[in-house]
Amino acid sequence: MRIGEVAERAGVSVRALRYYEEQRLLGATRTGGGQRQYPDGAVERVRMIQQLYAAGLSSRLVREVLPRCMNEGDAPHGFTDNLVTERARIDRQINDLTAVRARLDEIIAVTTDPSHPDHCHPVRAGVAAVPPESACRTLVTGVREGRAHSKVRTTHPWSPPALKPWWCR
Structure with a gap:
C-alpha cells in the first residue's frame, strides 16, 4: 500500500506517517522508484499509534508498548512500571490544572x-478609576516546570500600571 492510501484509510496526514517512520513506529519498504510501500497491517498499526499518543504516551513509550x-511480542521488562509512572505524571498534571482552574474561577x-469585596471598579470614560487597596490583591497563577504555582501579590494604587493586576488597569 502506498503512503497516500495508508494516510487516507487511517485518517492521518502523510506527514504523520513519515514522522512515525522516523520514530521507528512504522516500517515501510521502498520501491525501485523510491516510493514507500507499507504492509497490509499498516492502517491498523497507525490507528493504534494514534490511540497510544491520545493516551498521552511519548514516542519512546509508544515504541515500547506498540x-x-x-x-x-512479549512485554519488555518494566513494561507495566513505565505505564504506571506515565499515569502518575498525568495525574499530577490534572491536579495542577485543576488548581489553576480554581484560581481562574476566583479571578x-x-x-x-460587583458585590465581591475585592471587585475592581470598572473603567470609566477610558480612564481606570483608582481601585481600593483591597482590589489590588491578586493571585498570580501559572504552571512552571510542570507544577502549578500561585501566590498573592499586592500592589498599591500608586504602583506603575505594569505592576497592577490586569483587571485593574
Missing part, C-alpha cells in the same frame, strides 16, 4: 461580581 498491543468572581 509491539505488545499489536501482539507482536472571574472578583472581576464579574
